[in-house]
Amino acid sequence: MTDAERNRIFESWIEAHKAILFKVARAYGSTHADREDLFQEIALQVWHSVAAFRGDSAVATWIYRVALNTALAWSRKERKHGSGRQDFDAATALLVAPPDRDPRIEWIYRQIAELDEVNRSLALLMLDGFSYRDMSEILGLGESNVGVRINRIKKALAAQLAKEQNDGL
Known part of the structure; x- marks a missing residue:
């Protein structure tokens, strides 16, 4: 070349x-x-x-x-x-979105910012619509490990959202 x-x-x-x-x-x-x-x-x-x-x-x-x-x-x-x-x-x-963005998007970026490096990378890839196979290739993780981590991220986000809604935030 x-x-x-x-x-x-x-x-x-x-x-x-x-x-x-x-x-x-x-x-x-x-x-x-x-x-x-x-x-x-x-x-x-x-x-x-x-x-x-x-x-x-x-x-x-x-x-x-x-x-x-x-x-x-x-x-x-x-x-x-x-x-x-x-x-x-x-x-x-x-990772907090600019103020002109939807508050829901701001919230998700704040939550992503709290993740460790690998899970933060997975969350970014997930938001961009990459498949588990692609995420696995990009990060060098097993496809099943990607699935487990994504499910844990989703559960943690759902739990945090429920907590904030219950706390009136």
């Missing part, structure tokens, strides 16, 4: 799937600067990996895998370098 071919493919993929990169960067970056850095890091990793794409899955699935793996590695690196719990708490606040 020539550099020109790689650049052409990369540009078309990023244009078609930049929402994936934004969503993942938003979910894992704790500040605006972190989200920008992570977006660039994900884009760079996609560029480096274009030649490795074998076509075994859809481009969107493959880009999600690259984006989530890059974000998880970035997140671990950030924690290792002392950002710790404070950054995790800040990241939680970032």
